[in-house]
Amino acid sequence: MEFNINKGIGKSVEFKGLKAQYLFIFAAGLLAVFIVFVVMYMAGADQWVCIGFGVISATMLVGFTFRLNEKYGEHGLMKILAKRNHPRYLINRKIPRRLFKRSQKKKRVESPKK
Template structure:
């Protein structure tokens, strides 16, 4: 007998395409169909419509499969995180470091305090 909740906690997968890539492929296919519809309304040649829409969908599907194999399930999120990182941090002044140092300095106990003469 099969368990009812066999796939709980697993990513959505269809023909080896997982998670976010599946949504991206659906968006690419819908975009290709909308491109074909737009070209049809503009009275373009049927062969042009076919090659353009199938070309866009084919390149998009190839790109998604390539990304899925190269970066894995969370590759899109990793790339977005990589893009949001700054290339370099430029610091023109040392004032902020001096202020930070003043705020984090330990207070040195005085010679006459209660802990200074204690021996253990």
């Protein structure tokens, strides 16, 4: 069985439909689920509770990641994060008359040198 991870030069990484940052979210999420599974098992939780937790959380992670990938696309998460940094509205505290008035540059008067 052979998997192609990259489809060409200059294109983003894609694996089984997951693109770019979603692939990293998916891998990090599965690693986190595995670590929590191991910690639960080592702490003495019941074996079936650990297996149930692992299966349910991994299934939810897969569904969530693929849904994000489908909904927002390759650069969607970066756009959402960038949108949080933009102001909701701009405030202009000048009176309306000054907004439409042409600004006249004042000529600088030089003082005579002594």
